[in-house]
Amino acid sequence: MQGVAVPVSMVAGNSFIHRLNPIAKLVWVLAVLVISFATRNPLFLIALSIVGLGLVTMAGIWRQFSRVMLILLPVATSLIVFQSVAPAFPQPWTPIATIGPFTIYQEGIYSGLSLLARATSMTIFALVMIMTTHPSDLFTSLSRLHVPYVLNFMLAMTLQLIPVLQREIGVVMSAQKSRGMKSTGFGAVIPSFVPVFAGAIERVQQLSISLESRAFGSSGHKTSYRQVAVRPVDWVVGIAGFAFLAVCIAVFLNTGALDMSRTLIFPPALAIVLVAAAAVLFVGFIASAIWVVIRA
Amino acid sequence: MAAVTTAGSAPRRRSQRIPLTYVVTLVPVAAALNIVGGYIVGLLHLPIFLDMIGTAVVAIVLGPWWGALVGVITNTGSAFLSGPIGLPFALCNVVGALVWGYGVRSVGMGRSIPRFFILNLIVAVAVSLTAVPIYVFVFGGATGHFSDLMTAAFLAMGQNLIVSVFSSNILVSLADKIISGFVALAIIEALPENLTADLPLIKAAPMRTVAIAAGGVVIGIAVAIVSVILTSNAS
Numbered sequence: 403m404q405g406v407a408v409p410v411s412m413v414a415g416n417s418f419i420h421r422l423n424p425i426a427k428l429v430w431v432l433a434v435l436v437i438s439f440a441t442r443n444p445l446f447l448i449a450l451s452i453v454g455l456g457l458v459t460m461a462g463i464w465r466q467f468s469r470v471m472l473i474l475l476p477v478a479t480s481l482i483v484f485q486s487v488a489p490a491f492p493q494p495w496t497p498i499a500t501i502g503p504f505t506i507y508q509e510g511i512y513s514g515l516s517l518l519a520r521a522t523s524m525t526i527f528a529l530v531m532i533m534t535t536h537p538s539d540l541f542t543s544l545s546r547l548h549v550p551y552v553l554n555f556m557l558a559m560t561l562q563l564i565p566v567l568q569r570e571i572g573v574v575m576s577a578q579k580s581r582g583m584k585s586t587g588f589g590a591v592i593p594s595f596v597p598v599f600a601g602a603i604e605r606v607q608q609l610s611i612s613l614e615s616r617a618f619g620s621s622g623h624k625t626s627y628r629q630v631a632v633r634p635v636d637w638v639v640g641i642a643g644f645a646f647l648a649v650c651i652a653v654f655l656n657t658g659a660l661d662m663s664r665t666l667i668f669p670p671a672l673a674i675v676l677v678a679a680a681a682v683l684f685v686g687f688i689a690s691a692i693w694v695v696i697r698a
Numbered sequence: 699m700a701a702v703t704t705a706g707s708a709p710r711r712r713s714q715r716i717p718l719t720y721v722v723t724l725v726p727v728a729a730a731l732n733i734v735g736g737y738i739v740g741l742l743h744l745p746i747f748l749d750m751i752g753t754a755v756v757a758i759v760l761g762p763w764w765g766a767l768v769g770v771i772t773n774t775g776s777a778f779l780s781g782p783i784g785l786p787f788a789l790c791n792v793v794g795a796l797v798w799g800y801g802v803r804s805v806g807m808g809r810s811i812p813r814f815f816i817l818n819l820i821v822a823v824a825v826s827l828t829a830v831p832i833y834v835f836v837f838g839g840a841t842g843h844f845s846d847l848m849t850a851a852f853l854a855m856g857q858n859l860i861v862s863v864f865s866s867n868i869l870v871s872l873a874d875k876i877i878s879g880f881v882a883l884a885i886i887e888a889l890p891e892n893l894t895a896d897l898p899l900i901k902a903a904p905m906r907t908v909a910i911a912a913g914g915v916v917i918g919i920a921v922a923i924v925s926v927i928l929t930s931n932a933s
Contacts, residue, residue, distance in 0.1 A: 435782070470781065473842075477783070480840030484849065488859040490838055517838040525781040532778055556726045556767075560775040563730035568737055575741065590742050591877065592884055595751065598738075599731060599885045606723045607890070613719040688847045691745070 413533045419461040423636035424540040425547065427531040429643035434527040437650045438520045443660035444512065447519030454526030463533045470529060476687045478518050482680035485514030486673070491663070499670040499677075506677055511668045537561055542626045551624060559609075563602075570598050716893065721760060728752030729771040732791075733779065745844040746874040750825075753791050754798045754882035758808065759893055762799025766792040786832045793828045797821045798879070808883075808899040818879035819915070822871040829871070830864045839863045845870045852923075865923045873916045 419427070434454075438447060458467050489495055489510035496508040541554040574597045575590075584590045654660060731752040739748050753772065757765025769791025776784045798821055802808035807817035833839055839849060839859045848866035853859070886894055887901060 431782075473781065474783070476846075477837060477840045477842035480842060480846040480849075481838040484839040484846075484853065484859060488839070488853050488862070490834055490859060514838060517836070521783055521837065525783060528777065528782040532781075537778070552722060556722060556729075556771055557774060559723070559726035560729045560733070560771055561778055563726060564733055564775070564779070567730050567734045571734060571738055571741070591744070591748070591881060594738055594742065595735075595748075595881050596884055596888055598734075599751075599755075600888045602727045602731060603724075603889055606720065606727050609723040610717065610719040613723065614717070618719050618722070684846070684850075688844075688850075691844045692847070 411533075412536050413461075413463045413466050415462055415534065417461045417534070419457060419530060420534045422534075422639055423630060423632050424531075424535045424543045425632075426636045426640040426643065427535060428540070428543075429640045430646075431527050431531050433643045433647040433650075435524055436647060438524050440651060440654050441659045442513070442516040442520075443662055444515040444519050445662070445666070446660055447516060447523050450523040451519060451526055454523060454530060457530045458526065461530060461534050463530070466533060467529055471525070474521060474525060475683070477521070479680045479683040479687060481518055482514045482677060483684050485517065486510040486677045486680075489513045490517075498668065499674050501674060501677060501681075506670075506673050508668060508673075509663060511673050511676065512663050512666060536628070538626075538628045539630050542628055543630050545624070545626070546630075552619070567598060567602065570601055574598055574601075716760065721764065724760065725756060725764060725768050725771065728756045728768045729775055732768065732772040733776055746870060746877065747843075748874065748878055748881070750791060750794050750875070751878050751882050751885070753795045754878055755885050755889075757795040757799035758802045758882065758897065758899065759886060759889065761803065762796045765795030765799050769795050783837075786836055787829065789832070790825045790828045794821050794825050794875070797824050798882075802897070802899060806898050808897070810900055814879065814883065814900060815876065818876045819872065821879065822868065822875035825875065826864060826868045826871045830860065830867055833863050833867065834860055841867075843870070855924075869916050869920055869923075872919060876915065 434450065437450070441447065458464055486506045487504045487510060489507050489512075491509040491513045495510065497505045498508045498511070499506045537558060541558050545551055545554050571594065575594055578584075578590070578593050583593055729752060732749050735748040735751055739746065749772070750769075753765050753768045756768045770788050772791055773784050773788035798817065801817040801820065802814075807813045833841055839862070840846060841849075841863075845866040848869060849862045852862035852865050857865070883899070883901075886897070886899065
């Protein structure tokens with residue numbers, strides 16, 4: 403899942419979602435996380451994703467949101483291709499179509515769609531929270547829930563340092579290129595990493611002294627520059643999140659987690675189109691990855 | 699072979715000398731560097747991850763559990779950058795930190811180049827064993843990475859999904875962890891002496907040598923995997 407990070411930051415706005423308390427939003431993100439792992443019903447998970455897309459519309463963050471969702475595309479294509487021919491599902495499998503030497507299984511399509519819908523629903527709800535919440539508001543709210551201040555500080559500082567270090571890497575690599583040094587491939591790893599890390603360590607020393615001089619770690623009441631209010635509507639939304647989770651878990655326990663793996667039948671034509679489209683995109687991604695490595 | 703800098707004093711005494719504020723600032727810097735490692739890999743067009751270098755540095759210098767914290771913060775911070783799909787891989791980062799940290803600080807695997815090389819191989823295997831169940835049961839075997847090509851090839855050879863994902867993941871992981879480990883070693887050399895004076899650690903090897911050794915190991919393992927698969931298919 404690793405790769406080039408697409409920076410996701412808060413998209414300014416004044417929608418209902420933006421104004422909600424960060425903890426109320428976090429409750430919904432965690433609820434969707436638990437629900438997504440509790441069932442493999444693709445229809446339920448797709449419905450959950452559609453609700454999430456409704457929230458994206460409500461928050462007015464479509465442009466930035468769709469850019470970040472593109473990260474899922476390579477994973478989605480590989481996932482459909484692999485699952486259709488080798489399902490992560492107990493045997494026996496039911497063959498429904500063939501493409502060349504490969505047999506596509508009913509359980510594979512079911513499993514592929516459910517795993518993809520699971521990742522999509524979790525990502526949509528998490529991105530809605532991240533893109534409508536100021537990180538400082540989230541950390542202030544978490545500290546009110548007695549999450550250790552040191553932990554909040556380290557997480558907030560990590561997020562602040564990323565753009566700074568990315569800028570420094572750009573500077574270091576430009577300097578290396580201007581000296582005629584190799585700028586791609588394994589030979590460029592040490593000349594790129596070590597100066598950036600050494601610079602970061604100097605920053606650590608300065609920050610450490612700065613924290614010492616401000617009595618970091620001392621006991622007593624801490625104040626925050628940003629104040630986060632908790633309104634009645636935040637309580638309602640938060641409690642609704644817990645209630646939704648409880649209802650879903652109760653339904654899953656009574657219905658075998660809405661399992662439809664033996665009853666939801668996919669037409670062979672749909673399976674072939676789905677797998678063929680995923681395979682074409684998969685081969686395209688792999689070819690472009692190989693091309694980039696060869697050029698380096 | 700270069701000499702070990704210093705050996706001896708207990709890890710507890712060393713970490714007690716490092717002020718809390720220094721630790722509190724070094725951990726997020728290392729986590730940020732892990733995240734930015736993915737960005738550098740993209741710029742350098744490398745088919746590996748390099749997202750555990752900060753974890754290795756902190757696990758070796760401050761201790762395994764501080765390294766584990768770096769791992770957790772790395773993946774939590776990544777969730778703010780690219781969504782929550784990378785969160786389960788915090789476990790891989792934690793496992794890597796514990797093996798690197800205890801390996802160097804308790805078992806003395808950093809005292810010579812061959813020992814450190816073997817430690818990185820152990821890290822690669824441990825991380826792969828942790829990552830493969832996550833890839834298979836959470837992401838259906840997909841990684842969205844170059845290694846998916848190898849997974850597809852192993853599937854086409856008739857292997858099941860778990861074996862295919864492990865075979866492709868271990869090849870990438872071996873190259874990644876060997877290079878990450880030796881880059882971490884080079885970075886530790888550049889750290890202030892008060893942090894590293896008592897570490898039982900060898901000096902860094904030239905990167906070209908490390909890349910050649912890593913390439914040799916990866917090719918050797920790849921040949922071994924393919925020959926095992928072909929033999930099992932034939933029988």
